[in-house]
Amino acid sequence: MSSTRTAYRAAILHSIADPAEVGIEASYEYFADGVLLVEDDLIKAVGPAQTLLPTLGDVELIEYENALITPGFIDTHIHFPQTGMVGAYGEQLLDWLNNYTFPCESQFGDKAHADQVAEIFLAELLRNGTTTALVFASMHPESVDALFEAAERLNLRLITGKVMMDRNAPDYLTDTADSSYAESKALIERWHGKGRLHYAVTPRFAPTSTPEQLSLAGQLLSEHEGLYMQTHISENVKEVEWVKALFPERKNYLDVYDHYQLLGERSVLAHGVHLCDDECARLAETGSAIAFCPTSNLFLGSGLFNLAQAERFKVNVGLGTDVGGGTSFSLLQTLNEAYKVMQLQGEKLSPFKSLYLATLGGARALRLEERIGTLQPGSDADFVVLDYKATPLLDYRISQSKSFEETLFVLMTLGDDRTVAQTYAAGRLVHQR
Known part of the structure; x- marks a missing residue:
């Protein structure tokens, strides 16, 4: 039986560790122009488009503009x-x-x-x-x-x-x-x-x-x-x-x-x-x-x-x-509230810690970090495509961002179900906005 291989090109972000354990900078991977390669129901590769695209050969390529791919959220x-x-x-x-x-x-x-x-x-x-x-x-x-x-x-x-x-x-x-x-x-x-x-x-x-x-x-x-x-x-x-x-x-x-x-x-x-x-x-x-x-x-x-x-x-x-x-x-809206809970206690919640809680942190809580929660090769191909232009306000606000960290925080405060353009489970498109 032949395999199905598809590559997805967009900005890509995933957690690789808990910021509380390794610090914020070492807790995630971000590719401003990235490629996610999926074969059947598994992730085969993730990395910069410039590096991965020449190695892919004959593969269907789906490209997204003004979008961010992250692991599927875990509730x-x-x-x-x-x-x-x-x-x-x-x-x-x-x-x-x-x-x-x-x-x-x-x-x-x-x-x-x-x-x-x-x-x-x-x-x-x-x-x-x-x-x-x-x-x-x-x-x-x-x-x-x-x-x-x-x-x-x-x-x-x-x-x-x-x-x-x-x-x-x-x-x-x-x-x-x-x-x-x-x-x-x-x-x-x-x-x-x-x-x-x-x-x-x-x-x-x-x-x-x-x-x-x-x-x-x-x-x-x-x-x-x-x-x-x-x-x-x-x-x-x-x-x-x-x-x-x-x-x-x-x-x-x-x-x-x-x-x-x-x-x-x-x-x-x-x-x-x-x-x-x-x-x-x-x-x-x-x-x-x-x-x-x-x-x-x-x-x-x-x-x-x-x-x-x-x-x-x-x-x-x-x-x-x-x-x-x-x-x-919406786990985006839930993270919006989580930030406020921390503020009320005099604590800051970094958007990268928020990403961790909604993805890899949830996978670790469920002892499933080898299968879900990141985009590491070998993981299940569960991922989402987030649209930076999902609403007029989100589009305008992100255009004012001075860093990717700011953009991520805006997604978590202004984002909701409208921000999710597509959802994939085990490599299959299961939601199209």
Whole structure:
């Protein structure tokens, strides 16, 4: 079978390391006039056009003017069933769950409804340049099947799982410890490792799972190779107090998950707004990651994530839109909010660190840095084409830029779904603006 080779010419940028570890200048590669060579579903070469073009031979060449190619964006925390309630008004976390989230999620036992929303959800991700996501489904197995089926058709790298929730939620949304184990196990056997799909054991958060359910979640992780675990932690002060009351024998919130053997290299805990130093040290020890979700933390009044603390303890951090607590599928807009979160704490967020969080940082949080998050040869050909002239204001503002760093920052403050001209997953065009 013959291979398909295509070269893409534009400005090209990708992260190669964490700026917190190597400094900004050593953290990225930028080619003002670059070429990305793709063979079938993999990246074969990247570099300056002047160097690469004479070596390519007979290859289709697609050229973009006034555009930037970056790796596909990676969303490490988002809720598929909350697509229909994004932007719900005026609550903090616990009331917001009861008044909006749970009623919306109750609809996902209907496979036809789940199928419809899965198509809308994935289309929104791709419209915004997101090629990999770690996703909460609902507690209904139908929701997981719907999302995996839709992602498989597009050959996306997607990670999701059935929410496990057996207390402190409406009766119409609770399972039992045993049923959540059995349903999760069946889904794992059906989907985990199929193509580019991965399964995540998904206890919603400590207050909605009994000790029995958390114990069985840990058992699932021990029984199957390469599973993910996703949950929430320390998003809201009242939530933290609630966990202390429910688990008085545990020394802190993270210790609940640690006790039930839920922490490990493929564990991603969303938010972490109110973590103590001991919790950060333990996250680093276990290789667990945090999903930084600035738009939802601001929207729900939860607080400001301390990125500097996470960096000090060398905790892996990815970026999450957290739709529907978050207000946009766009990781560009999420980075806009992340910059403001850092400013409110007297910290600066470089646009190159922002790029890292949205790409390679997310890949490292998911332990997928050998496959995604950069444009290094051998990586999956997941990439996006960003249009410098997507809107009249963006076009005018970028024309005033005095450096590429300034241009990148403008993309992250003024950019949104309109900025994404094309999205490619495994070498295939999956979104055309």
